[in-house]
Amino acid sequence: MLKTNEFLVALTIVGLSLVIGLISPAYFTIANLFDLLRSATVTGMLALGVLIVIISGQIDVSFTAITAFSMYVTVKILNAIGFNGTVLVAFLISAPIGLALGLINAAIISRFKLPTLIVTLGTQSLFRGFLLFFIGSNLIRDIPGGMEAFWKANLVTLTTPEGALTHLHSSILLLVAAALVTWFLLKYTMLGRGIYALGGAPEAAERAGFSINGIQMFIYGYVGFLAGIAGVAYGSLNRQADPTRLVGSELDVIAAVVLGGAIITGGRGSVIGTLLGVFLITIVNNSLILMGIPSIWQKVVIGLIIIVGTGLPAYQNRRAVGRLSANLAE
């Protein structure tokens, strides 16, 4: 248990928090915690989708384009019909759009047996280009009433000792729900076993009777579905629909998932680890200034965290393999 990656990441988070908290008392406040959770919501939901792709031994870099696409199209549709009712309708439009785009990925990948990095690289460019050229590239500040209301929908409102109000946004519930569903799916369903099996050894998974195509359909559909939901959350939290944002941040999300212990070659990864990875990246992104480190050093710190965070397990793994073969040779 002490050697698991989840534990190491949790330890890093605690250590980092203690250091930041010692330097800046502002860190250990409810207001800061709420801020961190708010910033982690969208990244977290996207990361859960990426987690199951990575567990299956594949990769998806198109999900940010799907998020931007479903967010922007949903806002356009709702504005066009002048619908200002509940935000649920926005989710009901956005999620199927995301699902459909994810299924396009799945169809190309499973029909033609192509490398997933290349296909999703192509569809990222395809989705983004289609969105920005055929649908629109202008920032929409006037978001539909439902999303506007969701922007103000706080789950908890507390008064800080200084007398200011601090809010926990209700979109965190989406992340919690997505995490629970993904956890249940991976832990207790045959589909989840299939995803791990596919990542561990595709050949063996197929022999064991798993339908590889079916699993792939599910994986990319699920990533698209989560990306669609994250799109509405993203638009609501920012109170605007900017179709040019988000694409380009997919590598950050993948980094968070990998820091959380998922192995890029497949077969291993957990929901808890992924959430911890997301929180670690969010804390570093948000709290360096609190530590007195100028924001210009932020990228250096994140780069080092990725290198150390992936290098340490890789190095240990290499030594373990070395020992194993040495033992075998004796």
Next chain:
Amino acid sequence: MRINNAGTTGQSRPAGTPPKLSIFSLAARDGNLTRLFVIMVAIFLVMSLARPDIFPTLSNFNSMSVQIPEIGILAIAIMLTMLTGGIDLSVTSTANLCGIVTAIILTALVPPTAAGPQVVFGIAVAVAVAITIGLACGLFNGYLISRVGITPILATLGTLTLYMGIAIAITKGTAMFAVPQFLWLGSGTIVGFVPVPLIIFAALALVFALILNRTAFGFRLYMMGTNATAARFSGINNAHMLVQTYMLSGLLASIAGLIFLARSNSAKADYGSTYILQAILIAVLGGVNPSGGFGKIAGLVMALLSLQFLSSGLSMLLIRYSGSNFLKEFAWGALLIAVMVIDYYSNRRRDRALVEKT
């Protein structure tokens, strides 16, 4: 997994036969290259017929030949690492870092009034430092991948962020400017109309084609990418090869950074962040197999030209619409997937024919 026969043909030629450098003989030997050649010519013809007034003109060729070199050099860098089965995501960060350091050194050593030896000395120092930094960035990548054992995509994702971070820290996020004496490298011409960057790119493409096809290093690289275990047992030091390959990638990135600085007269930490994916796209479209071992410089150059014809042509056809850049993105994505699907069908047909024969 995709079956790809690009790259296997060149090495089976008996020693002593002179290589045929004509594009037609290359294409005839290799199905993927033939297809690419047809696609390239088709795009060129369609665009020329659609806009005969502006597409096949000298001024358009000039503007295209300005856009080709930087992305082309980065694509060669990524191709080399893909031949080993890895990838180098840090090339644009490396290029920007080198451009920034060059700009700082040039500004310090070459005042606007400088002439003659002082200019030559200043530029020589700046270029030498830039190339050293590029090699160092590649060395670090190679070390992380071969000694520490991090997967290439993650190691270079980390260094992509790290190198960009260092560049931001040096410049505080602002743009750095070159000196006028340096700009010839980016916008000068030779024999009146051939841009200098294009010549640099052509020379690099030729050199790396020779390295890959004619040297022991190239042979070992293809071998390692095809089967790393077999390569190790035939006495190839895979760790050394990896470090050298990533250093070459860093070297190419630094050259791209120098050209970019000279052409745009500025360098910034986050320039060209879309170049990484574009460079991967060019390499893959050119027949480079991301899992290693297969791919030719000729294919990469044809893919680069196809995409350049496509994007220039599209922006001419759509000059009335805003955002033709976005249509370019759409078209590139569609082309990538279309080529992969065509490859799939033609490889399947070839495999079936082989099965029937045996």
